[in-house]
Amino acid sequence: MKTKMILRIMVFLELLPSATIMGQITPVDNIIGIDVSTFPQNAGFNYDSCFLLGKNLGMGSVGIFQNWTAIETTPFTYDFAIMDIANYYYPAYSMPVDLTITPIHTNNLEVPSDLTSMAFDDPIFINRFKALLDSIKVHIPNVTLSSLVIGSEFDVYLGTDAALWMQYANFYNSVLSYAKTLWPGLNVATELTFNGITSQNGFAQALNTNSDFIGVSYYPLNSDFTVKPVSTIPVDFETLVGLYPSKPICFYQYGYPSGTVCNSSETLQARFITQTFATWDTYAANIRMIDFTWLHDLDTALVNYYGTYYGLTDTVFLEYLHTLGLRRWDANGTNKAAFEELQCQAKQRGYNNLNIHCTDGILDLSINKNYNISIFPNPVQNQLNIQTPFDLYNAEVIIYNTLGQIGKRISNINSRNTNIETFDLPSGLYFVALKNDGKQISGRFLITK
Incomplete structure (x- = not known):
């Protein structure tokens, strides 16, 4: 889905049952x-x-x-x-x-x-x-x-x-x-x-x-x-x-x-x-x-x-x-x-x-509109921000590349705002998994340099 030029893109993330990252075309x-x-x-x-x-x-x-x-x-x-x-x-x-x-x-x-x-x-x-x-x-x-x-x-x-x-x-x-x-x-x-x-x-x-x-x-x-x-x-x-x-x-x-x-x-x-x-x-x-x-x-x-x-x-x-x-x-x-x-x-x-800005997909927006969790900016260069409307308790964020390899893992998160440095990751499509209270929420984002 294409959006207009905005300062921040909110992505509603998809609730998934596992952390498995499949292959990609x-x-x-x-x-x-x-x-x-x-x-x-x-x-x-x-x-x-x-x-x-x-x-x-x-x-x-x-x-x-x-x-x-x-x-x-x-x-x-x-x-x-x-x-x-x-x-x-x-x-x-x-x-x-x-x-x-x-x-x-x-x-x-x-x-x-x-x-x-x-x-x-x-x-x-x-x-x-x-x-x-x-x-x-x-x-x-x-x-x-x-x-x-x-x-x-x-x-x-x-x-x-x-x-x-x-x-x-x-x-x-x-x-x-x-x-x-x-x-x-x-x-x-x-x-x-x-x-x-x-x-x-x-x-x-x-x-x-x-x-x-x-x-x-x-x-x-x-x-x-x-x-x-x-x-x-x-x-x-x-x-x-x-x-x-x-x-x-x-x-x-x-x-x-x-x-x-x-x-x-x-x-x-x-x-x-x-x-x-x-x-x-x-x-x-x-x-x-x-x-x-x-x-x-x-x-x-x-x-x-x-x-x-x-x-x-x-x-x-x-x-x-x-x-x-x-x-x-x-x-x-x-x-x-x-x-x-x-x-x-x-x-x-x-x-x-193409010079277009994309969210994480219409399907994700429809299924998960009640979670109201945002990830921005998307695409990102140096720092990814994740915001939740509720407090996290000993949560964990994992970032995967398209091969399923872990690029970042941040543990013991106990706030509504999480900042993740991405300057050391190469450009490409990534998957982010947020684990909290026995549940996992996953989504996608782009890194562009």
């Missing part, structure tokens, strides 16, 4: 992605403007999503305009690309018209897709592929049909191997919904046998498209990591609507961001990338288009699509709290150096 090992393909109302705020918002935040790769039929528009007739643009645009920014090509897009078959009645593992079908990859390769020689994703949320289309899952697995394994001959060292994935990858675990495990990454789309919603509580995130991450403990997980779609019709709000959407990063830190070694969906809310025309495309005109579903953005659609696109929280969470982990 880093720009070296973990990628923040943002779907920057959605534009605001003002046509002058174009793709360049959207892309730079993501890049400045710390975006480490960008997604290109193309249905097979968007490239092979009619049998053997191709449109590579997007690929040609990508070939000069992204290398200029040294930005890797996650390229998704979809024979199936959620509940829609997206193959050329002469292949629609053909089995997925028919040699003709497979060879046509290989020919498509050949042509794509020719048009993007300068693009660095972070990954190639074949299919998007197609578990919705396949359902529980074992024969279709087997056909698709045969197709996928064949084109996966072929793609690696075109791009040596390429990481290949396929994207399932979170519901599909968990409820159809047997099919999904077989399908992902040769996948380099485990691709998932994640929108924590109930069956009526209202939002689940953000406390669902740690449970779902644990489930997913438990199913795939040895392969990197990539969330190629990841979002949470802010619409009131979905029982959500902009504040709740921001808490979703806060909880995401807190949980991602726990599973930093397992979750390689999260691509946040999407930058701007959709306008009414686009919402109606997707409603027709998916065959869903339910009001709550349309509101879910409409309010997924991290920024509003109006004018040049104004920030929602979720975007500012994303900027801050990324900054606290070294992904950007």
Whole structure:
């Protein structure tokens, strides 16, 4: 959450059951992605403007999503305009690309018209897709592929049909191997919904046998498209990591609507961001990338288009699509709290150096507003101050770095005000734990020199 210039920043700290400091995501090992393909109302705020918002935040790769039929528009007739643009645009920014090509897009078959009645593992079908990859390769020689994703949320289309899952697995394994001959060292994935990858675990495990990454789309919603509580995130991450403990997980779609019709709000959407990063830190070694969906809310025309495309005109579903953005659609696109929280969470982990001042997170503020404990200044240079509204008795303060190593320990504290010298600690993110009367209160702060 971003704040204005103030002399003192009060942080309400989180009550935690233990002093364990988990791992933390880093720009070296973990990628923040943002779907920057959605534009605001003002046509002058174009793709360049959207892309730079993501890049400045710390975006480490960008997604290109193309249905097979968007490239092979009619049998053997191709449109590579997007690929040609990508070939000069992204290398200029040294930005890797996650390229998704979809024979199936959620509940829609997206193959050329002469292949629609053909089995997925028919040699003709497979060879046509290989020919498509050949042509794509020719048009993007300068693009660095972070990954190639074949299919998007197609578990919705396949359902529980074992024969279709087997056909698709045969197709996928064949084109996966072929793609690696075109791009040596390429990481290949396929994207399932979170519901599909968990409820159809047997099919999904077989399908992902040769996948380099485990691709998932994640929108924590109930069956009526209202939002689940953000406390669902740690449970779902644990489930997913438990199913795939040895392969990197990539969330190629990841979002949470802010619409009131979905029982959500902009504040709740921001808490979703806060909880995401807190949980991602726990599973930093397992979750390689999260691509946040999407930058701007959709306008009414686009919402109606997707409603027709998916065959869903339910009001709550349309509101879910409409309010997924991290920024509003109006004018040049104004920030929602979720975007500012994303900027801050990324900054606290070294992904950007934006000139913003961040509190310890909207989630912490909401949960712990009754503690009224302040830590300031934040960021700090030479001396950190902790104030409590009650007297401490033989309390202890411990400061940890992101590796869980103790940087400072102060014992026998018996006052409401505690001053801690930080001039001898290097710059970075730190955790502070205050132990008093059998309880522990923990929070985060930055040291900047």
